Amino acid sequence: MHRALSPAAVLAALLALSFAAAACSRIARPDGWTAPLEAGDLLIAGRDDRLVALNEDGSAAWVFPAKDQRKDVKLVALYGNTALDESADYVYVPAYNEAVYRLRVEDGAIDGLFKTKGEVVGGVAVKGDEVYFGDGSGRVYALTADLSEQRWVFDAGDRVWATPVITSDTVIVASLEGRLYALERRDGRERWRFDAGAGIAGTPALSGSTLYVPALDSKLYALDVANGGVLWSFSAGNWFWGTPVVESGTVYAGSLDGRVYALDAATGAEKWRYHAGAPVRSSPLLTPDALVVASRAGRVAVLDPQTGAEVRTPVELGERVLADLAFTAEGQVLIATTENRLVTFDPADGSQQAVGLPKEVGTPVAVAEPTPTGGSD
Amino acid sequence: MGALWDMLLVDPMSNFLVLLTQLLFGSYGLAIIAFTLIMRVVTWPLTANQIKSSKKLSALQPKLMEIQKKYTDPRRRSEETMKLYREEGVNPAGCLFGMLVQMPIWFALYQSIRNTLSSTPEAFVNLSQDLYPWSYLRDAAPLNEHFLGLNLGQPDIIISVLVTASFWVQQKIMTPPTQSMDPQQQSMNQTMQWMMPLMFGYISFVTPSGLGVYWIVTAVISVAMQYFLLGRDMNWRNIFSLSMAGPEPARKPKPAPVAEERESAGPPGGREGRRRRHGRRRGKR
Numbered sequence: 001m002h003r004a005l006s007p008a009a010v011l012a013a014l015l016a017l018s019f020a021a022a023a024c025s026r027i028a029r030p031d032g033w034t035a036p037l038e039a040g041d042l043l044i045a046g047r048d049d050r051l052v053a054l055n056e057d058g059s060a061a062w063v064f065p066a067k068d069q070r071k072d073v074k075l076v077a078l079y080g081n082t083a084l085d086e087s088a089d090y091v092y093v094p095a096y097n098e099a100v101y102r103l104r105v106e107d108g109a110i111d112g113l114f115k116t117k118g119e120v121v122g123g124v125a126v127k128g129d130e131v132y133f134g135d136g137s138g139r140v141y142a143l144t145a146d147l148s149e150q151r152w153v154f155d156a157g158d159r160v161w162a163t164p165v166i167t168s169d170t171v172i173v174a175s176l177e178g179r180l181y182a183l184e185r186r187d188g189r190e191r192w193r194f195d196a197g198a199g200i201a202g203t204p205a206l207s208g209s210t211l212y213v214p215a216l217d218s219k220l221y222a223l224d225v226a227n228g229g230v231l232w233s234f235s236a237g238n239w240f241w242g243t244p245v246v247e248s249g250t251v252y253a254g255s256l257d258g259r260v261y262a263l264d265a266a267t268g269a270e271k272w273r274y275h276a277g278a279p280v281r282s283s284p285l286l287t288p289d290a291l292v293v294a295s296r297a298g299r300v301a302v303l304d305p306q307t308g309a310e311v312r313t314p315v316e317l318g319e320r321v322l323a324d325l326a327f328t329a330e331g332q333v334l335i336a337t338t339e340n341r342l343v344t345f346d347p348a349d350g351s352q353q354a355v356g357l358p359k360e361v362g363t364p365v366a367v368a369e370p371t372p373t374g375g376s377d
Numbered sequence: 378m379g380a381l382w383d384m385l386l387v388d389p390m391s392n393f394l395v396l397l398t399q400l401l402f403g404s405y406g407l408a409i410i411a412f413t414l415i416m417r418v419v420t421w422p423l424t425a426n427q428i429k430s431s432k433k434l435s436a437l438q439p440k441l442m443e444i445q446k447k448y449t450d451p452r453r454r455s456e457e458t459m460k461l462y463r464e465e466g467v468n469p470a471g472c473l474f475g476m477l478v479q480m481p482i483w484f485a486l487y488q489s490i491r492n493t494l495s496s497t498p499e500a501f502v503n504l505s506q507d508l509y510p511w512s513y514l515r516d517a518a519p520l521n522e523h524f525l526g527l528n529l530g531q532p533d534i535i536i537s538v539l540v541t542a543s544f545w546v547q548q549k550i551m552t553p554p555t556q557s558m559d560p561q562q563q564s565m566n567q568t569m570q571w572m573m574p575l576m577f578g579y580i581s582f583v584t585p586s587g588l589g590v591y592w593i594v595t596a597v598i599s600v601a602m603q604y605f606l607l608g609r610d611m612n613w614r615n616i617f618s619l620s621m622a623g624p625e626p627a628r629k630p631k632p633a634p635v636a637e638e639r640e641s642a643g644p645p646g647g648r649e650g651r652r653r654r655h656g657r658r659r660g661k662r
Binding site for chain 1: 497498499501502505506510512515516517518519
C-alpha cells in the first residue's frame with residue numbers, strides 16, 4: 001500500500017543513518033605501543049594517553065599528565081620508547097601530540113618540553129648531553145639534554161617513525177619514504193644515504209661497523225655504517241618492523257609474516273626460523289640463555305638461540321602485544337599489552353604476573369592473570 | 378560475517394586501490410578517481426536503468442496529477458497510482474535501487490581508504506596483513522596520502538562542502554519532477570532534496586576526504602551520464618530553483634477536464650504528452 005511518510009520521519013531516519021554511518025567510519029584512533037621501562041624502583045609504562053610509573057606493589061607513584069595538567073597536556077598516544085638520561089634522573093617521553101617531554105623520574109613533573117612539527121612515533125636517542133628524535137613532518141632534531149636549545153634540524157622528506165641510532169660522530173635516521181640517512185652528529189650535515197625498496201618504519205640495530213635495517217620491502221639489510229654500502233639483504237614473507245637483536249654473530253629479527261629469523265650476521269645466511277603463528281612487530285629480547293619473542297596475538301615463546309627450538313610451551317597472554325619487550329634488573333621480561341596490562345614474565349620458569357595499569361594515582365591496584373587463551377589474531 | 382565482508386569486498390578493494398596507486402605514478406588521489414570511473418562503468422546498467430526509470434516517472438507526472446485530483450480516498454488513489462505504474466511498466470523504486478546497490482561499495486570503500494592510508498601505526502601493521510603477497514603491492518607502502526593539497530586520510534571541510542554542493546546539483550538534476558497534490562508528499566520530497574546533500578556532507582566531514590573525492594567524482598559522472606542519456610530533457614533550470622524539482626513553467630500542463638483526460642492516452646501538456654497525442658492521431662489515420 002502506498003503511504004506517504006511524514007517529513008519528520010524521513011528527517012529522523014536520514015539523521016540516524018548519517019550518524020550511524022559517521023560513527024562506523026570515523027578516523028582510526030591511535031592507541032600507542034610504547035615499551036615498558038625500569039627506572040630505579042619504578043616501572044614506567046604507557047596507558048593510552050598517559051604514562052604511569054608503578055611502585056613495586058603495582059600502585060601508581062605518578063601518572064603523567066596529572067589531573068591538573070590534563071587541560072593543557074593531551075598526549076593522544078605513546079608509541080616511541082621512553083628513554084632515561086645518563087643520570088637516570090629524567091625520562092624522555094615522545095608523544096603523538098607533537099611533543100617530547102622530559103619528566104623527573106622521581107615525581108613525573110615536567111622538566112622540559114619541545115614542541116615538534118609532527119607526531120612523534122619513534123623514540124628519543126640520548127647521547128651525552130644531547131638528544132635526537134624525528135617526527136611526522138620528516139624533521140630530525142638534535143637538542144640539548146634539557147630540551148631548551150635546538151642544535152640542528154634535518155629534513156628527512158617523509159615521516160620518521162624510527163628512533164635515531166647514534167655513534168660517536170654519526171646520527172642515523174630512517175624515513176617512511178624508504179631512505180636511511182647518515183648525518184654528522186655535530187651539525188646534521190648529510191654524509192650518505194641509502195634507498196630501500198620501500199619505507200623504513202623500524203629502528204635499525206648497530207653492531208660493530210654493520211647496521212641491520214628492517215624495511216617494509218620485506219627485507220632486512222646489512223649496511224656498512226661507514227658508507228651505507230649493502231653487505232647483504234635477506235627477504236622474508238612480509239615486512240620487517242621490529243629492531244633486530246645482534247649477538248655472537250647472529251641477527252635475530254621478527255617479521256610481520258609471523259616468523260622470527262636467525263641469520264648469520266656476516267653473510268645473511270638463514271640459520272633457523274621460528275613460526276610464531278601471528279605477525280611479530282615487537283623486537284625480540286635476548287637473555288643469557290634464551291631468546292624471548294612475542295607475537296601480536298600475545299603468544300610469548302622462549303627459544304633456544306642456537307636452534308630456535310622452544311625451550312618450553314609458549315604462553316598465551318590472550319591480549320595483543322605490539323610494544324617492544326624490556327628487561328628488569330632481575331632478568332625478568334616486561335611485556336605491555338594493548339589492553340593496558342603490564343606482564344612480568346620470567347623466562348627461566350615461564351611464570352608470569354600481570355598488573356592492570358591504573359589510570360590515576362591512588363587507584364586500587366588491579367592485579368590480574370592474563371587470560372590463558374589464544375590471542376585475537 | 379565481518380571476516381567474510383573483509384575477504385570479499387574490503388581486501389580486494391584495498392589491494393585494487395594500492396595497485397591503481399602503483400600504476401598511476403604513486404598518486405592515491407588519481408587512484409580514487411580511476412576507481413570511481415571503473416565502478417561507474419561496472420554499474421552502468423544499473424545507472425542507466427535508474428535514469429530511464431526517472432525519465433519514465435517524469436513523463437507520468439501529468440497522469441499522476443490527474444489521479445490525485447480525481448480520487449480523494451487515499452486507498453483508491455494509491456491503487457490507481459500502482460495500476461498506472463503497472464500499465465506503463467514503471468518501477469517507482471527503480472530510482473532508489475541503483476543507490477542501494479552502491480551502499481555496500483561506499484562502506485567497503487571508506488574501510489579500504491582507512492586501511493590503505495593507515496593513519497595510525499596500528500592501522501599500518503594491519504595493512505601488512507591485508508595486502509596480497511605480491512611484492513608490487515606490499516612495497517607500495519606507505520602510500521602518499523597527499524593529493525592537490527589534501528590529506529586523503531583525514532577529513533577536510535572543503536571536500537565536505539564540495540560533496541554537499543555536488544549532491545545538491547545531482548539531486549536537482551536527477552530527481553524526477555513531481556507535482557504531487559499531497560502537501561505531505563511535497564514536503565517530504567523537499568526535505569529529501571536538501572537532507573540528502575547535507576547528510577553526505579556531514580558524513581564526508583567526519584570520514585577520510587578520499588571518500589569525499591569518490592563522491593564528488595561520482596556525482597560529476599552521474600550528471601554526465603544523465604546528459605548522455607537524456608540530452609536536452611535534463612532539468613538544468615532546477616539547479617537554480619530552491620523549490621522542489623518540477624517541470625519547467627513553459628511545459629506546465631494545462632488544467633483540463635478529468636473526463637476528457639481519462640480518454641486520452643497521454644498527458645495534456647509537456648513534450649511527452651504532445652508526442653503521444655500526435656502519435657495516436659497518426660495511428661488513427
